[in-house]
Amino acid sequence: xFAYYLELALRSLRRSGALTALMILAIALGIGASMTTxxxxxxxxxxxxxxxxxxIFTPRLDPRGMRDFDLSENLPAQVTWTDGMNLLxxxxxxxxxxxxxxxxxxxxxxxxIDPFFVSARYTSADFFGMFDTPFRYxxxxxxxxxxxxxxxxxxxxxxxxxxxxxxxxxGRTIHANGxxxxxxxxxxxxxxxxxxxxxxxxxxxxxxxxxVPLTTSRAMRLTRNGGVECWGEGSSDEEHMEAASCVWxxxxxxxxxxxAVASYRTFLEGYAxxxxxxxxxxxxxxxxxxxxxRLLDEQRVVPSDVRLQVWLSLGFFAVCLVNTVGLMLxxxxxxxxxxSVRRALGASRRSVFTQLLTEAGIVGLAGGLGGLxxxxxxxxxxxxxxxxxxxxxxxxxxxxxxTFLVSLLAALAAGxxxxxxxxRIPPALQLKSQ
Amino acid sequence: xxxxIAPILSTLGRHKLTATLIVLQIALxxxxxxxxxxxxxxxxxxxxxxxxxxxxxxxxxxxxxxGPRADMHARVEADLAALRAIPGVEAVTxxxxxxxxxxxxxxxxxxxxxxxxxxxxxxxxxxxxxxxxLGLRLVAGRFIxxxxxxxxxxxxxKQVRGSPVVVVTQAxxxxxxxxxxxIGRSIFIGDEELHIVGIVERLAxxxxxxxxxxxETLLLPWRMVTAYGGGFAVRARPGxxxxxxxxxxxxxxxxxxxxxxxxxxxxxxxxxxxxATDRATTVLLAGVCVALLVVTALGIVxxxxxxxxxxxxxxGIRRALGASRIDVLRYFQTENFLLASMGIALGMVLAYAINLLxxxxxxxxxxxxxxxxxxxxxxxLLGQAAVLAPALRAASVPPVVATRG
Numbered sequence: 040x041f042a043y044y045l046e047l048a049l050r051s052l053r054r055s056g057a058l059t060a061l062m063i064l065a066i067a068l069g070i071g072a073s074m075t076t077x078x079x080x081x082x083x084x085x086x087x088x089x090x091x092x093x094x095i096f097t098p099r100l101d102p103r104g105m106r107d108f109d110l111s112e113n114l115p116a117q118v119t120w121t122d123g124m125n126l127l128x129x130x131x132x133x134x135x136x137x138x139x140x141x142x143x144x145x146x147x148x149x150x151x152i153d154p155f156f157v158s159a160r161y162t163s164a165d166f167f168g169m170f171d172t173p174f175r176y177x178x179x180x181x182x183x184x185x186x187x188x189x190x191x192x193x194x195x196x197x198x199x200x201x202x203x204x205x206x207x208x209x210g211r212t213i214h215a216n217g218x219x220x221x222x223x224x225x226x227x228x229x230x231x232x233x234x235x236x237x238x239x240x241x242x243x244x245x246x247x248x249x250x251v252p253l254t255t256s257r258a259m260r261l262t263r264n265g266g267v268e269c270w271g272e273g274s275s276d277e278e279h280m281e282a283a284s285c286v287w288x289x290x291x292x293x294x295x296x297x298x299a300v301a302s303y304r305t306f307l308e309g310y311a312x313x314x315x316x317x318x319x320x321x322x323x324x325x326x327x328x329x330x331x332x333r334l335l336d337e338q339r340v341v342p343s344d345v346r347l348q349v350w351l352s353l354g355f356f357a358v359c360l361v362n363t364v365g366l367m368l369x370x371x372x373x374x375x376x377x378x379s380v381r382r383a384l385g386a387s388r389r390s391v392f393t394q395l396l397t398e399a400g401i402v403g404l405a406g407g408l409g410g411l412x413x414x415x416x417x418x419x420x421x422x423x424x425x426x427x428x429x430x431x432x433x434x435x436x437x438x439x440x441x442t443f444l445v446s447l448l449a450a451l452a453a454g455x456x457x458x459x460x461x462x463r464i465p466p467a468l469q470l471k472s473q
Numbered sequence: 474x475x476x477x478i479a480p481i482l483s484t485l486g487r488h489k490l491t492a493t494l495i496v497l498q499i500a501l502x503x504x505x506x507x508x509x510x511x512x513x514x515x516x517x518x519x520x521x522x523x524x525x526x527x528x529x530x531x532x533x534x535x536x537x538x539x540g541p542r543a544d545m546h547a548r549v550e551a552d553l554a555a556l557r558a559i560p561g562v563e564a565v566t567x568x569x570x571x572x573x574x575x576x577x578x579x580x581x582x583x584x585x586x587x588x589x590x591x592x593x594x595x596x597x598x599x600x601x602x603x604x605x606x607l608g609l610r611l612v613a614g615r616f617i618x619x620x621x622x623x624x625x626x627x628x629x630x631k632q633v634r635g636s637p638v639v640v641v642t643q644a645x646x647x648x649x650x651x652x653x654x655x656i657g658r659s660i661f662i663g664d665e666e667l668h669i670v671g672i673v674e675r676l677a678x679x680x681x682x683x684x685x686x687x688x689e690t691l692l693l694p695w696r697m698v699t700a701y702g703g704g705f706a707v708r709a710r711p712g713x714x715x716x717x718x719x720x721x722x723x724x725x726x727x728x729x730x731x732x733x734x735x736x737x738x739x740x741x742x743x744x745x746x747x748x749a750t751d752r753a754t755t756v757l758l759a760g761v762c763v764a765l766l767v768v769t770a771l772g773i774v775x776x777x778x779x780x781x782x783x784x785x786x787x788x789g790i791r792r793a794l795g796a797s798r799i800d801v802l803r804y805f806q807t808e809n810f811l812l813a814s815m816g817i818a819l820g821m822v823l824a825y826a827i828n829l830l831x832x833x834x835x836x837x838x839x840x841x842x843x844x845x846x847x848x849x850x851x852x853x854l855l856g857q858a859a860v861l862a863p864a865l866r867a868a869s870v871p872p873v874v875a876t877r878g
Contacts, residue, residue, distance in 0.1 A: 061775055065768050072761065107581070107590055144539040144733055154539055156733050217539055262537070264702075277701065279630075343835060344754050351509065354827075355761050358501045362772035365494040369779030425749050460490070 041397070048398035055370060059402065062366045062450075066406025069359030070446045071413020072352040078418060078438045080349050082431045083243065084341045087231035091171060092331035096292050096300070098126060098307050099327045102320050104271040104284070114327050115268055116238075116334060117286040122314075127163060131306050132292035133299070134169040138162035139288050140240035140265040141256060143249050146214040147202060157198055157248040158240070161256035161263070167193065167224075169293045170236065175199070177209035177224035180252060188254045192220040195248035196228045213249070218259055220251065232431055233340050235331050237289050239266030242340050243428035253288075257281070294328075304328050342428070356449075363402075363453040371395055371461035382466035395458035396451060403450025407443040414442060481808050491776055492812060499816025499852055502769045504823035507848040508831065509758045511840050516755045519684060520748045524572035524740075525642075525675035527608035530563075530711060531740035532718045533571060535704040536725050538732045545698045546624055548728075555724045556705060561713040562721070567696070567703040568600035570679040571607075571740065573747035576702075577680030582691075583661040584649065592649055593686070595641075596678035597662075599625055599695040599703070604640060604673060606708050612643060614656045614671035617694045625695040636694045639667040644688035646672050662693075679747075684836055704736065714739050766855060773859035777805065781867040788867055789874025798868040805864035806857060813856035817849045824848070 052059045086092050099114040100122055118126070123137040143159040160166070167179035180191050192213060199208055212219040234241045251261065263277065269285035280287060294300045304326070311324035329337070371378075378391055414434060421432045434442075485492045538548070549567055556565040569578050578599070581591030598604075601622045604611070621636035628635050639660065646655035646669070655669045676690045697703035705725070709717035722737045781788070788801055828840040 058775055061771050065772070068764055068768065072764070109590075142537070144537060146539065146731070154731055154733050156537055156735060262700075277626075277629075342750065344750055347512075347831075347835065348754065348757055351505070351758065351761055354501065354505045355765055358498055358505065358765055359768055361494055361498045361501065362768055365491065365498065365772055366775045368491060368494070369776055373779055373782060421753070424753050425746055456490070 044394040044397040048401050058370050062363050062402050063405045065359040065362045067409025069356035070410030073356045074414040074442045075417030076348040076352040079432050080345050087235045095331050096328040100311055101322050101325045105321045115286045118288050118290045119286050120281040123288045123290050133295050134165040134293040136163050136166040137288055137290050140237050141261050141263045143215045159249040160247040161251050161253040163253050172229050173227040175225045175227045176207040180223050185252045185254055188258045190220050191223045193224040193250040195226050198248040199225045238338050367454050368457035371457045375464050378461050378464050379466045388462045391462040392458050396454050399450045399454025403447040407446030410446050411442050495812045496816040500819035502765050503817050503820025503848050503852050507824040507844045508827050509762050511844055513755050513758050516751045520751050524677045528740055530709050532707040532714050533704050533738050534721055535736040536732050537735050545700045549698050555728050556721055559720045561710050561717050564606040564708040566600045566602050566606045566706055568603045568706045569697050569703050572677035573744045574679035577678050580662050586661055596690045598692045600697040604692050606706055610674040612672050612674050616671055621694045622696045625697050637667050638670045638694050640671040640692040641669055642673050642676050642688050642690050770855055770859040777860050777863040781863045788870045792872035793875040802864050802868040809856045809860040813853050817852055821845050
């Protein structure tokens with residue numbers, strides 16, 4: 040029976056070609072625009088560590104001076120060197136990493152090649168295990184090497200390709216900032232989106248290409264980048280950041296279950312109270328544990344323009360849908376004669392209704408195909424934008440399937456009322472007037 | 474010629490669904506169109522915000538040196554000397570940021586030493602003679618004198634006490650001292666008291682900032698160093714920025730062949746990058762507006778064509794009873810006008826509702842009333858244009874149709 044409906048539908052669609060093309064165009068444009076903007080929103084508001092982000096937290100304290108004290112204000116998302124080191128060495132979480140961003144000049148062995156800068160991350164050892172970074176060769180360093188300030192590095196896939204043509208470079212050295220670093224590990228291409236562990240250096244940029252122990256980076260005086268918030272007196276000189284009254288390091292901890300979270304929170308609150316009692320903190324003791332997604336939400340990582348574009352395209356889609364309902368109505372009612380003949384020959388209302396909806400469904404599928412083309416074109420245009428977020432705008436399988444599904448559903452929904460109207464045409468009346 | 478609205482309304486009453494769909498479509502189009510064009514004009518205005526500097530004469534370069542950083546002052550001086558020697562260069566300095574550049578250096582400003590909440594968060598520019606190099610217009614007082622500058626790293630390390638002078642923008646001066654001249658008044662940055670010695674017309678800030686505070690900036694008497702993230706700002710003679718950029722990169726490389734030139738951009742490129750998302754949004758908004766108008770127009774064509782086909786017999790009867798072609802044409806035009814008017818009325822309410830939502834989410838003023846009549850006229854014209862072809866087809870229905878059964 041369905042094959043018969045399909046045949047009827049195709050024949051009817053072909054007969055009123057312009058109207059059909061118009062419906063397909065309207066759905067394709069609406070779906071295409073919506074899918075383009077929704078894909079961008081979907082990519083930008085994604086989970087950087089699927090399945091793990093709920094157990095990764097950043098401990099937050101309030102070491103600032105009394106000036107500008109405002110309880111309603113968020114706690115800093117970064118920590119001071121002293122607090123960071125204290126919490127790191129307390130080892131109260133399953134894993135913990137203290138880190139900051141930077142940039143390292145790399146001098147290739149070949150003197151004819153100009154030195155170049157790559158972004159770097161100075162971190163303690165647990166970074167790799169906690170964020171589950173994939174290794175192509177070698178492995179992460181250990182906490183012992185952190186303590187020894189070892190001259191070692193883990194490098195990214197891109198840098199490994201550039202310097203060593205993608206070969207196993209573990210054990211070789213890179214010349215960074217005039218000193219040699221021994222490579223202990225090489226990552227596979229890895230890019231958490233957003234760049235959640237340090238939103239000051241970049242929101243959606245690529246992950247760093249060189250990873251060096253934090254202690255080593257301080258000893259080597261590697262260039263530090265990122266957000267610094269300072270207060271009160273004291274020097275904020277780059278060479279003495281360890282003593283500065285500034286927050287400039289990111290601290291992340293991994294806590295396995297709710298009990299671990301609760302006990303870490305108790306520990307953190309206790310730590311804050313101790314700091315107040317010892318006179319290190321001026322403000323009342325406050326402590327918070329914020330997980331990855333909450334932090335991204337709080338820091339408003341997704342640009343507001345992206346949401347605006349989504350609303351705009353959804354509005355446009357709504358107009359296209361209303362348009363399609365109208366056109367469907369025109370199309371179905373135009374065939375009142377044919378419908379009443381079929382009804383008079385014994386077709387039930389239900390079969391007329393199903394047949395008309397089949398027609399709507401075909402329009403929906405064709406619209407989905409057109410919408411896919413529009414979305415691919417839209418995303419290709421977006422990727423030409425210079426922002427780091429733009430290059431992430433790719434259609435993933437979920438969105439691809441969603442495009443067809445939404446298009447089909449939209450066309451069916453648009454077809455329901457017109458089809459209902461058409462199938463209620465009394466058989467006799469139309470026959471008489473013919 | 475007499476137009477009866479009553480019969481049109483009664484006909485529409487019998488085609489409620491189709492009529493409602495047309496009205497709804499026009500209403501949505503009207504609402505989106507008004508807001509989208511308003512957003513476009515708002516973005517266009519924002520994208521034209523003057524930076525306050527000589528945009529097309531400034532070149533920005535950033536270098537990074539390799540190895541331990543010793544004697545950074547001498548190296549900065551050597552670099553500056555090399556850049557000054559380039560023909561076509563008028564002035565050069567090292568500065569921490571540029572208007573609409575990627576990063577801004579903000580500092581809280583207070584009016585008294587122990588004011589608990591700062592009056593505002595200003596963007597600070599460091600660098601010797603930044604104001605003169607960038608081409609800021611002084612409206613009162615003077616720029617900072619060469620002997621008043623101290624090195625920023627010495628200052629950060631508390632090795633020197635800087636001169637207590639500061640130059641502020643007109644916007645900042647007006648916000649802090651609305652009633653009197655700001656010259657000679659003092660402000661507090663951190664723990665330091667600084668006297669305002671000059672006021673510049675405007676200087677925009679860098680980074681993602683709210684638009685209202687875009688000109689709340691000040692110039693501090695600190696010499697910037699490249700090692701602290703400073704970049705060179707080079708002022709070229711008119712029309713020579715492009716050439717100076719290449720020559721400046723070569724000159725910096727000649728000072729130390731091992732160093733890395735991280736960035737060499739004309740200021741206009743720096744500015745373009747800042748507004749790239751706004752430009753993209755504007756293009757998208759404009760694209761959607763056009764697509765909306767096309768879809769709505771085609772939709773009206775489709776529906777009215779169907780309508781005409783459905784009413785062929787009635788039209789024939791009217792013609793047989795003495796209605797002229799013009800009468801039939803007018804009938805459909807009037808009908809469309811009525812539908813469009815209903816759609817526009819509903820659309821204006823919707824437009825204001827959307828505007829209220831946008832105002833909550835974005836820094837956007839209320840939709841000016843001027844957009845509504847313009848939107849209305851556009852949609853009326855659109856409706857009339859769309860209805861013309863089907864209406865002409867209706868007008869050409871011969872009276873003889875009435876006699877066919």
